Amino acid sequence: MSNESLKTAHNTIAIVTGGSRGLGRNTVLNLAKRGTDTIFTYHSNKAEAAAVTDAVAQLGRRAIALQLDTGDVASFEAFVGRVGEALAELGAEKFDYLVNNAGTSHHNAFELTTEAELDSLFNVHFKGVFFLTQKLLPLIRDGGRIVNISTGLTRITVPGSGAYAAMKGAIEVLTRYLAKELGSRGIAVNAVAPGAIATDFSGGMVRDNPEVNRRVVEMTALGRVGQPDDIGPMIAALLSQDNRWVNAQRIEVSGGMAL
Numbered sequence: 001m002s003n004e005s006l007k008t009a010h011n012t013i014a015i016v017t018g019g020s021r022g023l024g025r026n027t028v029l030n031l032a033k034r035g036t037d038t039i040f041t042y043h044s045n046k047a048e049a050a051a052v053t054d055a056v057a058q059l060g061r062r063a064i065a066l067q068l069d070t071g072d073v074a075s076f077e078a079f080v081g082r083v084g085e086a087l088a089e090l091g092a093e094k095f096d097y098l099v100n101n102a103g104t105s106h107h108n109a110f111e112l113t114t115e116a117e118l119d120s121l122f123n124v125h126f127k128g129v130f131f132l133t134q135k136l137l138p139l140i141r142d143g144g145r146i147v148n149i150s151t152g153l154t155r156i157t158v159p160g161s162g163a164y165a166a167m168k169g170a171i172e173v174l175t176r177y178l179a180k181e182l183g184s185r186g187i188a189v190n191a192v193a194p195g196a197i198a199t200d201f202s203g204g205m206v207r208d209n210p211e212v213n214r215r216v217v218e219m220t221a222l223g224r225v226g227q228p229d230d231i232g233p234m235i236a237a238l239l240s241q242d243n244r245w246v247n248a249q250r251i252e253v254s255g256g257m258a259l
Helices: 003-009 022-033 046-058 073-089 115-139 162-185 201-208 210-219 228-239
Strands: 013-016 037-042 063-067 095-100 140-149 188-194 250-253
Touching: 013 022, 022 037, 022 046, 022 095, 022 228, 037 046, 037 073, 046 063, 063 073, 073 115, 095 115, 095 228, 115 140, 115 162, 140 162, 140 228, 162 188, 188 228, 228 250
Parallel strands: 013 037, 013 095, 037 063, 095 140, 140 188, 188 250
Antiparallel strands: none
């Protein structure tokens, strides 16, 4: 085993996009609990990002926050350079796990959705994921893991979510192709599809709107809305060696919605 392999065998490193809040934040913290250091991105709230790095430090691990607009493909080349610098700061040349989590919400009827809205969704949810993953491939270790965050809305049809869900549907197809094409490097690629989760996503709609909350409870077998702590630990576990043979799957984590 090489010196690099020995060094990283006990020091796994993840990259998590959108890691300053919501499900991304919870994933970063749960990876830290499992002994993984993280390089995570945030869009604009530097204070939120700093709070996550502090929380990770309290867990005895390290996290480095990098600003990134995941819809701006032109910025990815420079970002990869900053990732290289962050890896060096963590004592590594490559990373082990990539979680494509960053995203924006969208609710609008099909007949009212504008070209600008659709372009924005495409840039963040598909084009950004496609090219950021492509740019990071030289830095991800053989035998690594990729998790793409999808949505329960690719299975459950909710009017007004068609444009958003369609982008996530494309990600689910891309996940299978990545699993096939990266298999020769031993890289497993899966999609995790959360159900309705009580976060600030969509303006806190599930968390703060009693009517939405009630409807979700009624359609969920386990009888409640999801919490970030229902998702982050699952993603962290999926990335571990315990789940090394799980590949090319769409895994819904929804408590049994709309069965």
